[in-house]
Amino acid sequence: MSRFATAPNPIRSLLVANRGEIAVRVIRTARALGLRTIAVYSDADAGAPHVRAADEAVRIGPASAAESYLNIDAILAAARATGADAIHPGYGFLSENAGFVRACDAAGITFVGPSADAVAAMGSKIAAKRIAAEHGVPTVPGYHGDDQSPETLAREAERIGYPVLIKASAGGGGRGMRAVHKAEEFSSALSAAQAEATSAFGDGSVLLERFIGRPRHLEVQVVGDAHGNIVHLFERDCSVQRNNQKVIEEAPAPNLTPAAREALQDAALRLARAIGYTSAGTVEFIMEEGSAEPFFLEMNTRLQVEHPVTEEITGVDLVEWQLIVAAGLPLPLAQAQIHARGHAIEVRLAAERADQGFAPAIGRFVRVGPVEGMRLDTGIADGSEVGLHYDSMLAKAIAWAPSRAEAVARLSAGLARLPVLGTPTNQAFLKDCLARPDFAQARATTRFLPENFPEGWAPEPRALARVRALAAAFWMWGPGGGAAATPLHARTGFRVMGARRPARVELDVSDDYGTAKLALIRGPEGASAEVEGETLPLTLPSGEGWVHEGLPVFSLRDGDTVHLAHDALALSAQVGLAIEIDSLAKVEGAGSGALTAPLPGLVTQVAVRPGDRVAQGATVLQMEAMKLVHTLAAHAAGTVAAVHCAAGDTVRAGALLVEITPDEEED
Known part of the structure; x- marks a missing residue:
């Protein structure tokens, strides 16, 4: 019989109240421990990998998170219907909702996480900093008071000294946060931060802190049980961030003095003991570059996205420890028995256009990993659809090695060999981050991205040309290709120069990054491509x-589209013979009267029909994208020629939505 079945809080069946890679991750450990697993899913996730991974699955509502993964009643109903003994919340959604913890308690279902009181105590940044200060945990000098009047806050900002940071008390992720460098900027920044905090969290309370210009973001993993044991599992560095969202995480934190490392760990344990913490949690700190003085930032009362790097250096399965604690059992190891070994680094793979300001991408994946030598925690598989309803994060790639330099090299090599085809991701961007000297030499702060990519990220031109050439070669010579296997025998497209001279074909390529013209050349000595005035050899x-060039090429034909990846850079391309088409390089919807989707999103209203007359600036349609409403207006007066969408349609970025024939200008 399982140790969980005979534990003080017996667990035989576990419901995972989440989706994506964390749901798959939790289910994997639970099944290995002999527990029956139950997945929940929205309409958008009916065929998702986490649903297939569980022993049983229950629909909990429509695609909207508010009606499914955030619906406490629906989740508890699923738990009761399936006889679940416990609920694991994963991260995000309801994982730090004290009301959900209390609802589980009231229903007699074990919540795999800390107590509702601990969640509530750390849920407010103001309250958390007060508790930290009361127990000797250093905090950033600032103001955490109840008086939220503009006058008091302005006065406290002067006391702290500019620059100051305004932060929403009730939330995170950078929302409700403003850096203020001058007193005359404070009032408007405060109003904006309070409005954003109210909209995002329903609470406009803010706190003020000294602004630390070049901070490192450090955190300590702690785990406590109901028997009074609390341990740390060392620290992580999460300094590489985008808009306060972590991009790369590693453990242990590099370039720390022994004193700073000990201060971090001691402070984290002190805070955890102060609130009688049970389960896995993370205490986060901020520290000025070059300093050895960490300041408490917040505590996340859940499993972190980046927990795998801690698992890799300690050999501890943190999900297993969460379940052990939830079952009322003592922690398996004491502090002296926990050791760090080697170095681990994780990157977050997301469905994003890194070249377009990290705009979310939607679509269907036609091929997904894995790759040897690298851990891949993923919530997608071949055929997975990615929409706009949830966070864009898809998977996490993690590498361990005896040293940090070896871990960086192993992760970079793994990304270069990881096939992810069908929908744009940030894979190539992540590999570029690992190659930057600031990261390789462990000098990263939260300023890493703006300092290393001041103009934003774009694929290296030669790398893009190479992948386009490979895509064209696959279109031409791969299975079901666009020409005969031997170009000397092809009847169309190629210009044959003679028995000993190479054959040449001109092609147009249209892909995720734009358009290009190239030539494929094949002769007795091999094949090559001419792209952007450069000749590239081809395999x-x-x-x-x-x-x-020593790296695998992943390629797949999907109808008229070629999906191809090489050295972490992937694209989906349409290729055609230049002599047979005007150009595949035609931008979708090009022309002064065309309206295209600025981002992937949901069309919510179409205000015109074919034949309608519209004035310049008139509203044509509305769409929701990235949680904002976008109104698309006519660029010029004219007549609606065609409407290519309807309310309720999900459209990709750049999709042609409405065509308007502009009025002819009078001479």
Whole structure:
């Protein structure tokens, strides 16, 4: 019989109140421990990997998170209907909702996490900082008071000294946060931060802190049980961030003095003991670059996205420890028995256009990993659809090695060999981050991205040209290709120069990054491509074993589209013979009267029909994208020629929505 079945709080069946990679991750450990697993899903996730991974699955509502993964009543109903003994919340959604913890308690279902009181105590940044200060945990000098009047806050900002940071008390993720460098900027920044905090969290309370210009973001993993044991599992560095969202995490934190490391760990344990913390949690700190003085930031009362790097250096399964604690059992190891070994680094793979300001991407994946030598925690698989209803994070790639330099190299090599085809991701961007000297030399602060990519990220031109050439070669010579296997025998497209001279074909390519013209050349000495005035040697397709310049080429034909990835850079391309088409390079919806989607989103209103007359600036349609409402207006007066969408349609970025024939200007 399982130790969980005979524990003080017996657990035989576990419901995972989440989705994506964390749901798959929790289910994997639970099943290994002999527990029956139950997944919940929205309409958008009916065929998702986490649903297939569980022993049983229950629909809990429509695609909207508010009607499904945030619906406490629906989740508890699913738990009762399936006989679940416990609920694991994962991260995000209801994982730090004290009301949900109390609802589980009231229903007699074990919540795999800390007590409702601990969640509530750390849920307010103001309250958390007060508790920290009361127990000797250093905090950033600031104001955490109840008096939220503009006059008091302005006065406290002067006392702290500019620059100051305004932060929403009730939330995170950068919402309700403003850096203020001058007193005359404070009033408007305060109003904006309070309005954003009210909209995002229903609470406009803010706190003030000294602004730390070049901070490192450090955190300590703690775990406590109901028997009074609390341990730390060392620290992580999460300084590489985008808009206060972590991008790369590693453990242990590099370039720390022994004194700073000990101060972090001691402060984290002191705070955890102060609130009688049970389960896994993370105490976060901020520290000025070059300093050895950490300041308490907040405590996350849940499993962190980045928990795998801690697992890799300690050999501890943190989900298993969460379940052990929830079952009322003591922690398996004491502090002296927990050791750090080697170094681990994690990157977050997301469905984003890194080249377009990290706009979310939607679509269907046609091929997804894994790759040897690298851990891949993923919530997607071949055929997975990615929409706009949830967070864009898809998977986490993690590498461990005896040293940090080896871990960086192993993770970079793993990303170069990881196939993710069908929908744009940030994979190539992540590999570029690992290669930057600031990261390689462990000098990263939260300023890493703006300092290393001041103009934003774009694929390196030669790398893009190479991948386009490979895509064209696959279109031409891969299975079901666009020409005969031997160009000398092709009847169309190629210009044959002579028995000993190479054959040449001109092609147009249209892909995720734009358009290009290129030429494929094949002769007795091999194949090459001319792209952007440069000649690139080509290795021709050879099935699953296709390798170019020492790295695998992943390619797949999906109708008229070629999906191809090489050295972490992937694209989906349409290729055609230049002599047979005007150009595949035509931008979708090009023309002064065309309206295209500025971002992937949901069309909510179409105000015109074909044949309607519209004035310049008239509203044509509205769409929701990235939680904002976008109104698209006519660029010029004219007549609606065609409408290519309807209310309720989900559209990708750049999709042609409405065509308007502009009025002819009078001479």
